[in-house]
Amino acid sequence: MSLDDLYKETILDHTREPRNKGELPEPDVATRGHNPLCGDEILLSLKFGSDGETVQEIAFSGRGCSISQASASMMTVGVKGGRLDAADSLGRNFKALMTGTGSGEGLSGNDDLEALQGVKRFPVRIKCALLPWTALDEAIETWRRASRPAMSRPLSASGDHPAAVS
Amino acid sequence: MNSRVNPMRVTTPPDSKRSMACLPARPGQLAGAEGIESELPSLDTATIRRDFPILQRQVHGKPLVYLDNAATSQKPRRVIQALVDYYEGMNANIHRGVHALAEEATDAYEAARQRIGRFIGATEPAEVLFTRNTTEAINLVAATWARENVRAGDDILITAMEHHSNIVPWQWVAERQGARLKYVEFGPGGEIKLDEVASLLTPRTKLVSMVHMSNVLGTINPVADVARLAHDAGALMLVDGAQSVPHLPVNVADLGCDFLAFSSHKMLGPTGVGVLWGRRDLLDQMPPFLGGGEMIDLVGRERSTYNALPWKYEAGTPNIADVIAFSTAVDYLSELGMDRVRAHELELVAYALEQLGSVPGITLYGPDALQRRGGVASFSIEGVHPHDLGQIVDYEGVAIRVGQHCCQPAMESLKVGGTARASFYVYNTPDEVDTLVRALLQAQEMFS
Ligand SMILES: Cc1ncc(COP(=O)(O)O)c(C=O)c1O
Numbered sequence: 001m002s003l004d005d006l007y008k009e010t011i012l013d014h015t016r017e018p019r020n021k022g023e024l025p026e027p028d029v030a031t032r033g034h035n036p037l038c039g040d041e042i043l044l045s046l047k048f049g050s051d052g053e054t055v056q057e058i059a060f061s062g063r064g065c066s067i068s069q070a071s072a073s074m075m076t077v078g079v080k081g082g083r084l085d086a087a088d089s090l091g092r093n094f095k096a097l098m099t100g101t102g103s104g105e106g107l108s109g110n111d112d113l114e115a116l117q118g119v120k121r122f123p124v125r126i127k128c129a130l131l132p133w134t135a136l137d138e139a140i141e142t143w144r145r146a147s148r149p150a151m152s153r154p155l156s157a158s159g160d161h162p163a164a165v166s
Numbered sequence: 167m168n169s170r171v172n173p174m175r176v177t178t179p180p181d182s183k184r185s186m187a188c189l190p191a192r193p194g195q196l197a198g199a200e201g202i203e204s205e206l207p208s209l210d211t212a213t214i215r216r217d218f219p220i221l222q223r224q225v226h227g228k229p230l231v232y233l234d235n236a237a238t239s240q241k242p243r244r245v246i247q248a249l250v251d252y253y254e255g256m257n258a259n260i261h262r263g264v265h266a267l268a269e270e271a272t273d274a275y276e277a278a279r280q281r282i283g284r285f286i287g288a289t290e291p292a293e294v295l296f297t298r299n300t301t302e303a304i305n306l307v308a309a310t311w312a313r314e315n316v317r318a319g320d321d322i323l324i325t326a327m328e329h330h331s332n333i334v335p336w337q338w339v340a341e342r343q344g345a346r347l348k349y350v351e352f353g354p355g356g357e358i359k360l361d362e363v364a365s366l367l368t369p370r371t372k373l374v375s376m377v378h379m380s381n382v383l384g385t386i387n388p389v390a391d392v393a394r395l396a397h398d399a400g401a402l403m404l405v406d407g408a409q410s411v412p413h414l415p416v417n418v419a420d421l422g423c424d425f426l427a428f429s430s431h432k433m434l435g436p437t438g439v440g441v442l443w444g445r446r447d448l449l450d451q452m453p454p455f456l457g458g459g460e461m462i463d464l465v466g467r468e469r470s471t472y473n474a475l476p477w478k479y480e481a482g483t484p485n486i487a488d489v490i491a492f493s494t495a496v497d498y499l500s501e502l503g504m505d506r507v508r509a510h511e512l513e514l515v516a517y518a519l520e521q522l523g524s525v526p527g528i529t530l531y532g533p534d535a536l537q538r539r540g541g542v543a544s545f546s547i548e549g550v551h552p553h554d555l556g557q558i559v560d561y562e563g564v565a566i567r568v569g570q571h572c573c574q575p576a577m578e579s580l581k582v583g584g585t586a587r588a589s590f591y592v593y594n595t596p597d598e599v600d601t602l603v604r605a606l607l608q609a610q611e612m613f614s
Contacts, residue, residue: 003561007554007612015613038553038569039583063583065553066613128553 005118006125007066014112015066020076022059029143032062033135035127040064042072044135048084052147055079055087060132067116067125072132074112084140091133098126209502209510215593217242217498228563231598236381236409236542236589237567238431242498245434248491259483261460275486278493279476285496286407286426287417288443292475295442295449296489300408301331303427303442304375306479307404308335310452311425312373318344321371323401325350325358325387326579327380330572332406336375345372352579356383356532363392367399374403378410378421382571382587383532384515384542386414393422402448408432413511413540413591415504418443435495436488442479449475456481499592507592511541514590518543518599522588525606531585541590544571547606550613552586558612562605564598 023030027045034041042062049056058080060072075094079087089106094113096102098120107113119129215221218240223230232240252274258267260275276291283294297303316322322336326349340347348371350363363374374396379386393403404425410416411426412433418426425448430439444452454461454472458481463471472478499507516536522528527548533539546552556568569584570577577584588602 003558006557012613039574039577040553041583063551065551067553069551122557125553125557 006122008115008118010112010115011066011070014070014073018060018069018073020059020073020080021061023061024057024059029139029146031135031139031142033131033138035064035068035131037127038065040068040128040131042068042132042135044072044132044139046139046143048143048147052143053084055082055084064131065125065128067119067128068131071116071129074110074116075132075136078110078113079136084144087136088140091136094133095130098129206503206506206509208513209506209592211510211593211595214502215595217244218593219243219246221593225563225565226561228561231562231564231601233588233590233594233598233602234565234567235591235594236432236571236587238437239412239434239591240593241434241436241495244498245436245491245495248494249436249487252487252490257487260486261477271486274490275484278489281493282441282496283443285500286411286428286441286443287419289419290446293443293446293449295444295476295479296484297427297440297442298438298485299431299440300329300406300427300429301440303425303440304331304404304406305335306442306455307425307427307444308339310455310479311402311448312336312339313343314453316343316345316372319370320345321348321368322346323348323350323363323366323371323374323396325352325376327352327356327358327383327385327573327576328375328377329381329406329408330574331408332375332377333575336373349575350376352383352385352576355534356380356385357538358385358387358392360388360391360395364395367395367401369400371396371399371401374401375406376404377406377408378416379407379413379540379542380532380573380576381409381542381589382544382573382576382585384539384544385533386410386538386540389423390421393424397422409540409542412499414508424448430488430492430495433495434498435492438485439488439492446475449479454481455479458482460484502592510592511590512536514594514596514599515539515541515543517596518588518590518602521599521603522606525603525610527610528606531580542587543589544585544587546582546585547610550609552584554613555586555606555609558609559602559605562601562608564602564605566602 024045024047028047030045032043040063042060042064045059046055047057048054058076060076078090093102093106097104100120104114116129119125220240221230256267256270258271260272279291279294283291288294297306316339322340322345324332324336336347339345348366350358350366352358374392376387376389376392378389389405396403402424405421405423407416407426407428411428424445426443428441431437461473461478461481463473519530522530522543522545529546531544552568556566559566567587571587
């Protein structure tokens, strides 16, 4: 096992130049993920299409290590423009890959995410890779809960207004 | 053979973000360290290192460079042997047998109490209570003394640089008893100001609980002065000595405190033993902590009377083997001399701050003045998250701690998510500092 298994070039690339980094000015949903162990924090903001079923825009901000930042960056690329169901299943497959219950076949076509496979062998870092995905789960759930009965648009999840988070 | 820190090498780094103000006035005297004995013979680190079997091992194919001493220290062979000797030679339960082994074990256990008490200047062994660790020692005071003496509307004063173990127990006391928990903030150099402490003390302040040496910033707080202020205000003073007792000469009479808590595992001893030292009159008055065997005098059907000090606070079979081995660790430190331990770490941290200061984009935390700083260097490096730093230097064999160091309020005050921290002890050398710095530069290159 070498350090290069963890810090693959793809990962370093996403760390140096994160995609979709920032905060959406008027998100439909914003959620915050937090890793109390290292103090890392991620803020996800999303806008959905008029059908309510497509991820029109997604952005992330906050602070974190290369693994959580790269994972977040790859995640936004993976779900942007796609349907919610697809985002859901990508998340499920990625988590299965990280926790060793899946082989990652559901990620086919997403080479970047597959580069994160090496993280599996560094158990303390798995949490880092999963942090943005947990935040995404929460965002999708919040959106569905709020939009299904009334199709009303919630401002934010878990009471955190995005602007209040730096 | 001696540790070869040359104080002449301590210069102000040109491109560190903060001026370190540590130009030496003359060889043997560290700037900012006036008043620290400079004529002491240095520690012979080469010989000391041979006493620590673990320092022979490799990590990822590289020699281990252990710089996580503030989390826990390594153990000399003598301490490990003390455990083996106890279990192979005299294992028995104590204070309750008439046979030879029980007597020997009891004597060894109580002799350990005496030696550990002497190490911190306790007037009598009865003031030395064994706990599991610093955390349990602080919780003991919260669960006994504070339960009886803190009332609704009272204040407890702590600082923003406390370890969680000196925060959470007081949050509980405050919540349970309707008291207020107040914080003394620290300044940009990690320092606590006495007049700020004074301004927060009121007639309702019942306790000041303060870390002697910060595990994050390395700050050595003026706890003796704070104890005087606390006493003038009618409050008691608890000192968290988890980092100071292992690294500085500490004497409870000089500190003038009422309680002192520390852990064996951070000072060359085994895990599973801590100490609460307390003033005898307080310990006599306080209610017991846990109930059970050993701590009782007479047990009736309805109520019981309690044993004398210190056993009143030591319910159940104690951690006999580890207590005995802890006293071996204390003997080892005494033989080195705590003033020499301190001088060694001072030289190392001065060298480390200088070398770290030359890393581009580094921010160093904690006091500039070396006499107010222990052997701890916390830092962050622009563009590389502490978690990544820790992982990458590990592959060079270097063990450092990264993250929040169990001090979330301090991280909030510093406005950082976490830091990387190198912390030194008697076996560390300037070469190891160089290895750390090389590994940090490597990490930086990786992310540039
Ligand atoms: C300043 C300080 N206080 C308290 C503690 C808690 O010590 P223990 O975990 O041994 O109870 C530590 C340990 O990290 C510490 O550094």
